Amino acid sequence: MGHGPEIPEHLAEYFGHDKVAHRGRGGLPAAPPAPPGSTARKAGENAVADGLARAGTPGRRPGDHPAALAPKPALSRVMRSGGETALMQASQRRFGTVTGAPAPHGSAGWFWRSVFAPVYSAIPWSIKKRMVTMTSGVKGWRKG
Amino acid sequence: MAQRICVIGGGAAGISAASMAKRTNPEATVVVCTEFEDVAYSPCGIPYVLGREIPDFERLFLAGPENYEQAGIDLRRETVVTEIDAANQTMTANGQVVPWDTLIVCSGWNYLLPDVPGNDLEGLTFVKNIRRGIELNETLNDVKKAVVLEAGPLGVEMLTALAHRGIETHLVDENAWLLAQVADPEIAEPVQESLKELGCHLHFGTALKSFVGSNGKLTGVETSEGIIDADICVIATHKEPETTLGRSIGLKLGSTGAFAVDERMQTSMANVFAAGDCVEVPQNLTGVAVQGLTGSHAMQQGRVAGANAGGGRRVYDPVNIPWGMVGGQVQIGGASFGESLATSLGIPYVVGVANGISRARYFPGVQQVRVKLLAEPGTGKLIGGQFVGGEGIKERADFLAFALKRGATLEDLAWMENVYSPPIGALYEPLSVAAQNGMANL
Ligand SMILES: Cc1cc2nc3c(=O)[nH]c(=O)nc-3n(C[C@H](O)[C@H](O)[C@H](O)COP(=O)(O)OP(=O)(O)OC[C@H]3O[C@@H](n4cnc5c(N)ncnc54)[C@H](O)[C@@H]3O)c2cc1C
Numbered sequence: 058m059g060h061g062p063e064i065p066e067h068l069a070e071y072f073g074h075d076k077v078a079h080r081g082r083g084g085l086p087a088a089p090p091a092p093p094g095s096t097a098r099k100a101g102e103n104a105v106a107d108g109l110a111r112a113g114t115p116g117r118r119p120g121d122h123p124a125a126l127a128p129k130p131a132l133s134r135v136m137r138s139g140g141e142t143a144l145m146q147a148s149q150r151r152f153g154t155v156t157g158a159p160a161p162h163g164s165a166g167w168f169w170r171s172v173f174a175p176v177y178s179a180i181p182w183s184i185k186k187r188m189v190t191m192t193s194g195v196k197g198w199r200k201g
Numbered sequence: 202m203a204q205r206i207c208v209i210g211g212g213a214a215g216i217s218a219a220s221m222a223k224r225t226n227p228e229a230t231v232v233v234c235t236e237f238e239d240v241a242y243s244p245c246g247i248p249y250v251l252g253r254e255i256p257d258f259e260r261l262f263l264a265g266p267e268n269y270e271q272a273g274i275d276l277r278r279e280t281v282v283t284e285i286d287a288a289n290q291t292m293t294a295n296g297q298v299v300p301w302d303t304l305i306v307c308s309g310w311n312y313l314l315p316d317v318p319g320n321d322l323e324g325l326t327f328v329k330n331i332r333r334g335i336e337l338n339e340t341l342n343d344v345k346k347a348v349v350l351e352a353g354p355l356g357v358e359m360l361t362a363l364a365h366r367g368i369e370t371h372l373v374d375e376n377a378w379l380l381a382q383v384a385d386p387e388i389a390e391p392v393q394e395s396l397k398e399l400g401c402h403l404h405f406g407t408a409l410k411s412f413v414g415s416n417g418k419l420t421g422v423e424t425s426e427g428i429i430d431a432d433i434c435v436i437a438t439h440k441e442p443e444t445t446l447g448r449s450i451g452l453k454l455g456s457t458g459a460f461a462v463d464e465r466m467q468t469s470m471a472n473v474f475a476a477g478d479c480v481e482v483p484q485n486l487t488g489v490a491v492q493g494l495t496g497s498h499a500m501q502q503g504r505v506a507g508a509n510a511g512g513g514r515r516v517y518d519p520v521n522i523p524w525g526m527v528g529g530q531v532q533i534g535g536a537s538f539g540e541s542l543a544t545s546l547g548i549p550y551v552v553g554v555a556n557g558i559s560r561a562r563y564f565p566g567v568q569q570v571r572v573k574l575l576a577e578p579g580t581g582k583l584i585g586g587q588f589v590g591g592e593g594i595k596e597r598a599d600f601l602a603f604a605l606k607r608g609a610t611l612e613d614l615a616w617m618e619n620v621y622s623p624p625i626g627a628l629y630e631p632l633s634v635a636a637q638n639g640m641a642n643l
Contacts, residue, residue, distance in 0.1 A: 064394050070569040071391035071590050072530045087256045096265025097241070104239050105258050108335025118336075119236045119279060123329040124314040127441055128448070133456040141545070148545035149377040156386040159406030162375040162425055178547060185547045186487065193456040195483040195490050197463030198519065 137193050143169035144177065204229040205300055206510050207292060209282050209446065210307030211235025212244075213496045214477025217503035218305045218510070219274050225511030231273070232301075234280040234294045237330045240266065245496055247334040248355070251341065252362030258335050287450040287470060303472050303510045306447050306460065307503060310440035310478040310493060315350065319412030324419025326433045328359060340433075344368050348422045348431040350409060352379040356437030357392070357528040363435070364399040364529075371402040371429050373422060378405055383524060385539045388573060388587045395529025404429075440493035442479045455481045457492035464516040466506035474510050476502035485519040485605060486537060486584055487546070494522060523602035525588075525595040534598035537605050538575055538585030550575040550584055553611060553639020557631025559593045561623035568592050572635040574601075574611065581611040581643050586635075597632055611636040611643065 064072075091097035111118070130138070143165035150160055163170065177185065206229050208219045219233045233240075241264035249255045269276040277294065284293040291300045312327055314320055326347075328334060347363050349356050352374045363370040376382075379389040379396075393403060408425040412434060421428045442459035444452070453469035455461040459481040466474050477499035481490040498520065508515040525534025543550050552575055559568040568591025575585045586601050588594045604614065614636035620626045 064398055068391045068394045071571060072395055088260065090257075090260050091262065096267045097262040098259065100239065100241070100265035101257075101259030101262035104242075104262070104332055105335055107238070108258070108332050109339065112336040112339035118333065119238060120330040121327075121333055123327050124312040124325075124436060124438075125441055125443070126314050126316055127458060128444070130458060131454060134454075134458050137456045144545035144547075145376075145381070145541070148541045149381060151544065152386055152541045153377040156378070156390050158377040158386050161377045161381075162406050162408040164375065164408065180547070182547055182549050189546065190488045193490055194488045195455065195461065195481065197467075198483050198488075199464060199516075 133192065139165060139169045140173055140177070143174040146170070147174050147178075204302050204512070206231045206303045206305065207299060207301035208233040208305045208307060209292070210309055210477065210479075211237060211240040211276070211278070212307060212309050212477060213499040214309070214479075214503035214506070215305070215307035216240055216269075217500045218307055218474075218476055218507035219269070219276075220272065221504045221507030222303075222305070222511040223272060223274055223507075225508050225513045227273070229511060230275065232275045232277065232299060233269070234277045234282050234292075234299075236279065236281045238279055238332050239330065240276065240278065241268065242331050244329070244331065244334075247328055247331060248358040248362040251328070251334065251338055251359070252365040254365070258331060258338070261331060282446060285446050285450050287473070290472070303474070305503075305506050305510050306452070306468070306473065306475040306479060307477045307499075307506075308443040308446060308479045309499075311443055312436045313438040313441040315409055315412075315436070315438065317409055317411045319414055319419070322412050322414040322419040323417055324414065324431070324433050325412065326435045328355065328435065328437075341366060341368070344432045346429075346431050347371070348373055348429055348434040349437055350374075350422075350434055351437050351439075352376065352403075352405075353382070353437055353439070354380070354524070354526050356435070357396075357526065359435045359437055360396055360401050361399065361527070361529055364396070364401050369402075370400070371404060371422075371431070372396075373404050373407050373409055373424050373429070375408050376405060379403070379528065380533065381541070383535060383539060383542060384533060384587060385541050385573065388533060388535070388539070388571065388589045391571075391589050392528035392531045392533050395531045399529050401529075440478055442481075442492055444479055447475065447479070455490045455492075457481045457490050459490075459492040461490075465509045465514070466502055466517060467509065474506040476506040482517065483519040484537070485521045487548075488519070491520065491522070494520065495524065498522075518606065521602040521605040523598040525598045530591075531589060532592060532594035533587075533589045534594040535587035536585060536598050536602040539587050540573070540575060543575055543584065548584060549578050551578050551581075551639055551642040553635040553637070553642065555631050555635035555638055557629060557634055558627045559591060560625060561621075561627055564623045566592075566624075570594070570597075570631045572597070572631045574614070574632070574635045574639050576611045576639055576643070578643060581640065583609050583611065583614070586632075593626075600632070611639045615640055
């Protein structure tokens, strides 16, 4: 498949052809539906008929707002999430230069960015590994 | 008296838990409650119907509710569990008290709601259950401009889908590149370029400030870089574990905020199991708890929980998390650690990289495949890898996850056997070449 001149050749060569990467909208025959009379076919037809009948009509439905604020986190979650954000952002700043990516938008906070991340990076992995398994590990599992 | 097993949740985890519990203990009564209207369909196909690659939603159904009745499972749809009484071993579902001897909590996940002004406006859009997906599909006909919030797997799928539909689509993500939690920038780059070619506008390093609207309806998304006009904003944020009911009876949570379970998927309470996106499990190499994996993980965890709830003895293995997907025209995938993630944790590694091909060089449809492997310095024991290319990515991600599980080394892969058949594979397997290159860095 040809690509516009805006795609550098060294990247365009990784692009899939139509069949693999779903560019064949309408160009590929659809997979067959479930056999007529099957329970899958019936369930699908019922759901679609009901969904279409309700589309655009007011009223609450199951699962129409599947979003929630995180509950008040325990200390272990606060610690993990602050540390993780700071470390991943530092890593993104470092590796983003390879492709000219922008810097991540910093939201880890001063302590995590300026104190925790540099101190953590100075500790040898063998000690860090023990630290992370102690603070963010699981219990009751055999070792992988 | 026959054992009474109750399952909360009719997603991948809940349905597989119920089926396995019934198979393990055919005498047991098994009740499944789900607040949704449907079970046994593939939510994973929804973005592709929205993007019109699949002609209709009907095709996403795999079975009907009758199949569960026939299997002896009491499936209760549109049934909300509002309370669990752990002392008396009952739960309240649609106001009715249902007793249990063993409970399996598979309450899944919700999108993390951005805690910014305007998060209650009409136009914030969530892709979760199929019935609402069918309704969304109709409203998309009137949508001209959309924002997708966050470039995780669901966000990237929705970006592709909306762009396929001819909608002006913007991605807003605080991270520096796409799938930044797992992928490295040079692996993500071809996907980003392909999305741009589809017409997507990618705003990385950009924070959400608020949702703006008038008369209760979304009209735009305010970011750290300015306001983007939008008719809808698809929320594709982190999968926050749904733990409300479990917390109410004191089930212990781990460091991800999901239920802590042991390797049998038992929670901190006797006779209460949990599975799927509401639990955390250990990553194989580090033992660190991870949550919000994939539908295939949820399904396997459900099977383990169901078998144990039914009186069997099964354990779930720590995970290496093979992942893979298509963004735009490009396939991307991997397993366990990439370079950016390993660096952030501080794991030492060496890298082996190769650019290879998916078929014989002369065969029509041949595609480039980039492989990047990471291994422990000295021993060469694999710690992860990533792939990008036109085809053959999923198979390599699955293979790599298995190699990681078995403790394989770069040397093992450097000397591996591989299929050579011009239409489906080249003489030199790119994975093996990457391993050979990596050995030079040990
Ligand atoms: C759009 C979309 C695309 C996806 N694509 C992929 C993909 O490509 N590959 C992949 O592997 N996975 C995919 N997934 C799967 C997904 O990422 C999750 O991993 C999967 O949904 C987890 O299953 P679960 O059963 O743990 O939770 P859920 O699917 O969240 O199911 C939770 C269930 O619990 C019920 N429930 C919760 N609380 C209550 C209550 N109080 N009372 C009664 N019922 C309750 C809900 O009704 C629901 O039935 C996709 C999901 C979606 C929505």
